[in-house]
Amino acid sequence: MLVLSGIGVIVLGFVLRINPLLVVTVAALVTGWAAGLDALTVVAALGKAFNDNRYVSVIWIVLPVIGLLERYGLQERARTLISSIHAATVGRLLLTYMIFRQLTAAAGLNAIAGHAQTVRPLLAPMAVAAAEKQGATTDAEHQKIRAMAAATDNIGLFFGEDIFLAVASILLIKGFLENYGILLSPLALSVWAIPTAIAATLIHGFRLWRLDKRLAAR
């Protein structure tokens, strides 16, 4: 049971709003100590896993070109474009984006969108511009709309990607079950991602529709 103390450190750290990097490091050291590992082994394990997972941080290479385009008015242009489309509402825009994200992820094209490359420069400013037309003018409202843009990207990705046969999670499930003598084809697994994908579209779509209604009611 003692090895779970690291989880306690994390919960406590996040509740107390201590810098998460510190919290995570302390949690790792505490967990290692509780498991009877010596400190050097834990530091080496942290270092190895950090090095093996560098690909997670590769996404930042898009920032120079995104920043450069912002310098020349990319966000402003995205806003103008949405403002000129009469039928564009924030709900319709985000729902369209989510369905696009689900369909492309279901075809294995996870990487064609994301927070750094599409949400910050394009989707979020467009969503804010649409919401402004609908009467959302305060900074607090704009922050909520930007958060919703990021949420919509995540939800579209998560509940689309497992329909694709060769996505990491489907391969993980297949490999795991194989170890227990259960042989399944990837297709037999991925078809069962479809009901949840449809439910996600309906639930999130309903929330986006209500967002439009709320803005219209004011």
Add this chain to the structure above:
Amino acid sequence: MIGLSFIYSFGGIVFAAIALLSAHDRANRKRWGNAAFWGLLALSFLGGNALGDLGNGVLVLVLVALAGFGAVGRSHPATTDAPTRVASAAKFGNRLFVPALAIPVTALAGTLLFKHVDIGGLPLVDPKQTTLVSLALGVLIALALASVMLRPPKLAALQEGRRLLDAVGWAAVLPQMLAALGGVFALAGVGEVVGQGVSAIVPDGNLFAAVAAYTLGMALFTMVMGNAFAAFPVMTAAVALPLLVHGYGGNPAIIAAIGMLSGFCGTLCTPMAANFNIVPATLLELDDRNGVIKAQVATALPLLVINTLLIYGLAFR
């Protein structure tokens, strides 16, 4: 073969350039902290494999100390003001979208085409890394297009990149750190302990309770680990296989596939899934670090209920 080493070199050069620019930024009181932070990340990207496990571990501890004790601060490189941007947007019009869309279009083309390109039988691009290689290539193409079209001052792209990267700040390495924590958890056997605990508390003889224990367990343990992939083997071995599949004769494909998606509902609700939840909050400059999570909970919870009902209704016919 173009693979991870190319991608890491590219990333390392970008981080190194940002570290140098940080060191030269006299307007930033914390410029040496910033330079050290991005410089260490550059070292990790360029020479991580040569540092050894312990060397990398020490590098991690220094990165954490710099960020955790406030040595890293947001910089404000000179950029254009709002009126200039509006004027520039009017001048360039929709052409501004061309370099921005070059990144996703290249990712699309690369994912579809790279697997068919080989030189003398050897694939040009490492088949496991087509996504990242396409991303890097897309960035280079977008930069080339933007430079020709916009004629920016020298270093403008790197300074603008530094502006955005400093806005993200230390959170930029949080996803990688959480992955590292997962490595330590695995070494310490955290998963086994959690699995035993969960299987001990599942009530006997009630199918719905057993299904709910699996889907809720997936969501909760994913929230702790920040990653459904880490929760899946633990919960499935502890609850799904012994109880749902062998005990009640459920269909393993349905249970496992929807079980994983129940974990994804947990991913939407946790700061531990930093790259999906915390990083966008910093990228979008939200005051509330948990703003994205708050926007997601009202979708995640009903979806978790539906996942539970789907397994209950479909897997045991």
